[in-house]
Amino acid sequence: MNEHKPNTLRDQPDEQGRFGIHGGRFVAETLMPLILKVEEAWKASKTDPDFAAEMEYYRKHYIGRPSPLFFARRLTEHFGGAKLYFKRDELNHTGAHKINNVLGQALLAKRMGKTKIIAETGAGQHGVASATACALFGMECEVFMGEEDVRRQKPNVDRMRLLGAKVHPVTSGTGTLKDAMNEALRYWVTNAETHFYIIGTAAGPHPYPAMVRDFQSIIGTEAKQQILEAEGRLPDAIVACIGGGSNALGLFHPFLDDKEVDIYGVEAAGHGIETGEHAASLKGGKPGVLHGNRTYLLQDDHGQIKDAYSISAGLDYPGIGPEHAWLHEIGRVNYVNATDQEALEYFALCSRLEGIIPALEPAHALAFIATMIGKMDKDQIVIMNMCGRGDKDLEAVLPILEKQGML
Amino acid sequence: MALDRISQCFSACRAENRAALGIFISAGDPDAKTSEELLFGLPDAGADFVELGMPFSDPMADGPVIQAASLRAIKAGMTLDKVLEMAARFRQRHPDVPLILMGYYNPVYIYGVDRFLDDAMTAGVDGLIMVDLPPEEDAELCLPATEKGMAFIRLITPTTNDQRLPTVINNASGFVYYVSITGITGTGSASTDSIANAMARIRHASDLPAVVGFGIKHADDVREAGRHADGVVVGSAVVSIIADHCDDNGNAAPDTAQKALELVKQLKTGTSR
Numbered sequence: 001m002n003e004h005k006p007n008t009l010r011d012q013p014d015e016q017g018r019f020g021i022h023g024g025r026f027v028a029e030t031l032m033p034l035i036l037k038v039e040e041a042w043k044a045s046k047t048d049p050d051f052a053a054e055m056e057y058y059r060k061h062y063i064g065r066p067s068p069l070f071f072a073r074r075l076t077e078h079f080g081g082a083k084l085y086f087k088r089d090e091l092n093h094t095g096a097h098k099i100n101n102v103l104g105q106a107l108l109a110k111r112m113g114k115t116k117i118i119a120e121t122g123a124g125q126h127g128v129a130s131a132t133a134c135a136l137f138g139m140e141c142e143v144f145m146g147e148e149d150v151r152r153q154k155p156n157v158d159r160m161r162l163l164g165a166k167v168h169p170v171t172s173g174t175g176t177l178k179d180a181m182n183e184a185l186r187y188w189v190t191n192a193e194t195h196f197y198i199i200g201t202a203a204g205p206h207p208y209p210a211m212v213r214d215f216q217s218i219i220g221t222e223a224k225q226q227i228l229e230a231e232g233r234l235p236d237a238i239v240a241c242i243g244g245g246s247n248a249l250g251l252f253h254p255f256l257d258d259k260e261v262d263i264y265g266v267e268a269a270g271h272g273i274e275t276g277e278h279a280a281s282l283k284g285g286k287p288g289v290l291h292g293n294r295t296y297l298l299q300d301d302h303g304q305i306k307d308a309y310s311i312s313a314g315l316d317y318p319g320i321g322p323e324h325a326w327l328h329e330i331g332r333v334n335y336v337n338a339t340d341q342e343a344l345e346y347f348a349l350c351s352r353l354e355g356i357i358p359a360l361e362p363a364h365a366l367a368f369i370a371t372m373i374g375k376m377d378k379d380q381i382v383i384m385n386m387c388g389r390g391d392k393d394l395e396a397v398l399p400i401l402e403k404q405g406m407l
Numbered sequence: 408m409a410l411d412r413i414s415q416c417f418s419a420c421r422a423e424n425r426a427a428l429g430i431f432i433s434a435g436d437p438d439a440k441t442s443e444e445l446l447f448g449l450p451d452a453g454a455d456f457v458e459l460g461m462p463f464s465d466p467m468a469d470g471p472v473i474q475a476a477s478l479r480a481i482k483a484g485m486t487l488d489k490v491l492e493m494a495a496r497f498r499q500r501h502p503d504v505p506l507i508l509m510g511y512y513n514p515v516y517i518y519g520v521d522r523f524l525d526d527a528m529t530a531g532v533d534g535l536i537m538v539d540l541p542p543e544e545d546a547e548l549c550l551p552a553t554e555k556g557m558a559f560i561r562l563i564t565p566t567t568n569d570q571r572l573p574t575v576i577n578n579a580s581g582f583v584y585y586v587s588i589t590g591i592t593g594t595g596s597a598s599t600d601s602i603a604n605a606m607a608r609i610r611h612a613s614d615l616p617a618v619v620g621f622g623i624k625h626a627d628d629v630r631e632a633g634r635h636a637d638g639v640v641v642g643s644a645v646v647s648i649i650a651d652h653c654d655d656n657g658n659a660a661p662d663t664a665q666k667a668l669e670l671v672k673q674l675k676t677g678t679s680r
Binding site: 016024025026027028029030031032033034172173178182185186189190191192193288289290291292294297299301302303304305 | 463464465466467468469470471474481486487488511512513514515516517518538539540541542543544561562563564565566567568571575586589590591594
């Protein structure tokens, strides 16, 4: 009799790039040959010790990994429940988790002999990370960014330009991340032979969702080791915010088979789910096909994609990575949400109590944690991914905090 | 039968020693009435077959002209239900002209694949071109469509190499569509040599009629491409005329459809070899 092998949730997707019914390769024929080449190169790199060594070198000496796991003592006291730890990926070079993935894909592009890079960006963090890696490796960088995001994330636009990237403001649609991704895909269709597209989140055609997840999984792998060192056991809950969902998958994936760990993904509820002005694809959307994959999308009854809304440019996207869609359907991850207003309150509180200015994106995760952590026992443990720092948001957020008397 | 209308169309054009002219318009652009006037007038203006675009909010392989057309149509209330109704009315007036629906998968997926195929067959649609369904996703729509006798027209591009070409052609039916440029609709144009080479490659791999599209704007372009291909498709150039004859709010003028039909008549002059 064969030895029974335990089931794992960590071996997705299948050969067709499916996570359940989600994922896949829904792209124009022009891109298919290239996507197959990316898949081939990615598979080869996974078993190549030279690639692993190169990644390890840049993670340690350029990004500054491992990022610390920090016990947030004052917030823990404030909430009066479980112990709260931050996985501090905002301390990475360039100020967010995005660089973990960009570095991997840039090294892959280099191996494939590509020297021209395309990237889309919402908050600008992925654009900055891509511009940074391109400067490091001497590559050309074309960044597509919605013009609304160019306006609300000006410091990041300036950084990208200084790093030598060309920023293309996108005026189609609502000028946010969805439109930037459309335009980046169009540019790629036009330059398929010469350019490598570094997708910034765990979405898009296979192999991107799995590849981005793998590059980001360093977050959860480190966090697991660090919490075992600090507390001698696994956490009771882990929490991360979700736009496309790459920081969340990076934290979640190494914990998926640890059934005692509750997992929460926090979508952006914008002005409130009931208003229809939000970016919560799982809560307010249904399965459809966009940007190369099947997943939950905000859309109308006729299959036209609706505009997402969130104060956070990084969460302002009408879809979600296909692996999240699957984890939602099988019930392994609990998907919840937090509004603009709730995120703003915890943006301010975290700054005051911990001396850490969070990005608006993880401020959503903290806002959700505030609703549950106080009810947990004092010996329980929660880890939140502090996936980005908030400097980029000050210009947009400070006037609101001032008006509301929070400053 | 759906496949019959397509093959008869290409046989007839071949017998006349000319390329078949296909015209793409976006259904409901800029409004249902104008779009229908244009659609119904296409065969008499010289279109041998028609590609009717199913508008989608995020057309990722289309250039600015067809993006804008899709948005005008959606804004004016066009939906997939209405596209199918329009197709049925076209079929009543033009019993023999092949009608192909072209678009992106999401609106069809949301409508429901089986219901869509049944309704499209009933409406008299002959074939489908789905931009974002490569052969890797044939189980989604290509195989169910073929089973019902609906042609599934495959896009072949300059990046489709010899190794991949058989995969792309494998489940194709009706005709194959060569995208002559590595790019989005309505942008650059390909050299005659590259079209000739591609056609030779495709003919070697498939017996289906082969048409050329993307970047074809004038009667001269039609003539050049039509020397090598069984058919030539013009889209953005026709749709541009609609845009040029709308006011700033995207409203049609009384002669908007007629202006577009005049271009089709000119394009037709390029089809004889």
